[in-house]
Amino acid sequence: MPIMSSQSELHTLESLHKIQSTKLTGTPIVMRKLSVGLVLLVFLSLLLLAFAPWQQSVSGVGEVSTRNPMHRPQTVMAPIDARIKEWLVAEGQWVKAGQPLLELDEIKAYYLDDEQLNKMLAMRDAQEAQITATQSTIEALEAQESAVSNSRDYVVPEAEAKRQESQFKIRAAQQKVLANQKELQTADFYEKRIRKLYNEDLKSKRDLEVAENRLVKAQSDLTASQADLKGAEQSFQGATYSVGKSNLDVDTKQSETASKLAKARQDYAKAQAELVKLDNEIVNLQERQSQRIIKSPVEGRLVRANVYGAGQTIKEGDELGVVVPDAGDRMVTLFLTDVDAPLVSVGRQVRLQFAGYPAVQFSGWPKVAMGTYAGRVVVIDAVDDGQNRFRVLVEPDQKAINSHQEEEWPEDQHLRYGTQAIGWVMLDEVPLGYELWRRFNGFELNLKKKPPPVNSALDNVKKETDGYYAKTGKENGNYDKSKKFGGIKSKVGKAK
Secondary structure (H helix, E strand, O other), X not given: OHHHHHHHHHHHHHHOOXXXXXXXXXXXXXXXXXXXXXXXXXXXXXXXXXXXXXXEEEEEEEEEEEOXXXXXXXXXXXXXXXXXXXXXXXXXXXXXXXXXEEEXXXXXXXXXXXXXXXXXXXXXXXXXXXXXXXXXXXXXXHHHHHHHHHHHHHHHHHHXXXXXXXXXXXXXXXXXXXXXXXXXXXXXXXXXXXXXXXXXXXXXXXXXXXXXXXHHHHHHHHHHHHHHHHHHHHHHHHHHHHHHHHHHHHHHHHHHHHHHHHHHHHHHHHHHHHHHHHHHHHHHHHHHHHOOEEEOOOOEEEEEEOOOOOOOEEXXXXXXXXXXXXXXXXXXXXXXXXXXXXXXXXXXXXXXXEOOOOOEOOXXXXXHOEOOEEEEEEXXXXXOOOOOEEEEEEEEOHHHHHOOOOOOOOOOOOOOOOOEEEEEEEEEEEEHHHHHHHHHHOOOOOOOOOOOOHHHHHHHHHHHOOOOOOOOHHHHOOOOOOOEEOOEEOOOXXXX
16 A cells, blocks of 8 residues: 555656656657567568578589590509609690600510510511421422322222232133143043053054153143142232232321321411410510600690609509690589488589689578589489499589670689589578478478489480580599599598
8 A cells, every 4th residue: 555655646746747757767659669660570571581482402512623534634654664764744844645755764674675676576587487388398298198199099990900910810720720620631531541452452652652641741731720820819819918008008198198287287386376476475565665655645734743753663553643634624523412412413503612712602592692603413423432422513504604694614724623612502492481490300301393313314414415424433434432533632521
């Protein structure tokens, strides 16, 4: 009650204008209205921002490279074990493709003889002469083999003719033996009759002697004809053996000739093999001598020499230097995590920031960014690089550049190979409120359209570029687990 009375008294005093301090310490009406207006403005701003468009994006770190592998920095490797003799160019000098860069000296004992090539060429001439002689021997033996084969047509028929002649002699001797046997029978009958008549004194002694002589002569003729028959039979047997011996002699000569011919052909094949081996050694030696001069693989500038003074020993495969070609169609290689890579598809816009070029990038509002450059995704690797990162190739957005909506990329002399680049791949637009809600709750990015498969994306790039497109690191031979890209080691870390 005392408090109530005191307040009523104050109001009474104020109404009577007797106390003015309470009015002076109160909030002015203008400030009250201004405060309410500010609160409403902030509330409306937050409400508008909640529905404002926000550009989702994924970021990656990479470097400047080029689409064509032949336009990337080329590492000059040592083809042989050798010793440095002389550098023929200086670092920073522009060289043409095939221009000698470095001269080497041999260190292996087998290649130290300067006359080795001439000696091997002389050995080759001698080997060719041996092959020619062996070929002549083969031709002579082939002719001899043909002659021996043809001799059968003459030697064997001759022996067969002699055998037939002996057969005819046998028949004649047999006829003669039969005739002499008949003559002997007649002589014996005649001698017995004369002897009987002589005993009866009907014939003289002379007649008996004549009959006895006739009998003796018949016996002698029979013995002689039998001997002739036996000789004829032996001659026939010998002629038969001669026929077999003639065939055997021809077969023996054919076997000997065939053996010599096979040996000659074996020597010819061996000589040919030796010639091929010698030719291979000569070619290897000539190639070895040509490798003593290290030549530039491409036209470009020698930017780094890893070996210096004369007498320094190098091994096969050592890096001697790097030749950087004139910049071609430049691209940026970005590395995205395995979480972000599935959200990216070919054709997506990319905002790029290059090292050495100040820039301000608002990932949600790329149009207000300053100092960044426009690009588009052209290739996405189908496999990771061994560290759960996927390589994305980005080329300049020529359509936007040609229409003067975007600036040209920096010139080649300023934007060199290996320059670090940061890229933001633009995805879909969503309300800012949704984006904040997504981030507060830890949800992943979502896409309105499903990204096409990597293979179909590459096919689209082939169609747009008439079959010419950037190959992956495994396809162009520059794939390396240590992140060597185009001959330059990537120093960037894993994209976050």
